[in-house]
Amino acid sequence: MITMSTYTVNHILDEKKRILVREFAGSVIMEDVIDAWKQDISSGIVNTQLKGVVTDFTNCKNNATMSELSQISDFYKSHFDIFRHFKHGVVLDSPGVAILLMFENNYADIKHKAFCTNEAAMEWVSH
Numbered sequence: 001m002i003t004m005s006t007y008t009v010n011h012i013l014d015e016k017k018r019i020l021v022r023e024f025a026g027s028v029i030m031e032d033v034i035d036a037w038k039q040d041i042s043s044g045i046v047n048t049q050l051k052g053v054v055t056d057f058t059n060c061k062n063n064a065t066m067s068e069l070s071q072i073s074d075f076y077k078s079h080f081d082i083f084r085h086f087k088h089g090v091v092l093d094s095p096g097v098a099i100l101l102m103f104e105n106n107y108a109d110i111k112h113k114a115f116c117t118n119e120a121a122m123e124w125v126s127h
Contacts, residue, residue, distance in 0.1 A: 021054045031071075048085040
């Protein structure tokens with residue numbers, strides 16, 4: 001089965017709080033999520049000066065699977081020089097939150113946390 005992914009990412013930067021919100025829309029697979037990170041790092045919008053990043057998947061179909069979590073973990077580890085500087089809150093509908101909670105338990109060295117609401121994620125990355 002081939003899954004086609006078509007997605008967009010809207011970026012909202014709160015310069016005062018140093019928080020970037022990335023809102024995904026459409027349909028994504030793990031490769032898309034990694035490609036979006038690569039583009040954001042390459043463009044400089046994701047950088048070591050950020051306090052936090054909120055990635056919101058509530059307006060998209062996230063087709064990433066549990067077996068693909070090692071891909072994002074490998075990506076985070078290969079860019080740890082950037083990711084270690086900020087918190088990353090991920091907003092998902094259930095059951096995606098359950099998968100991400102398992103990820104959090106296995107990769108505690110990354111400041112990464114799952115949320116059901118954007119507000120909760122913003123509160124966490126702000127402190």
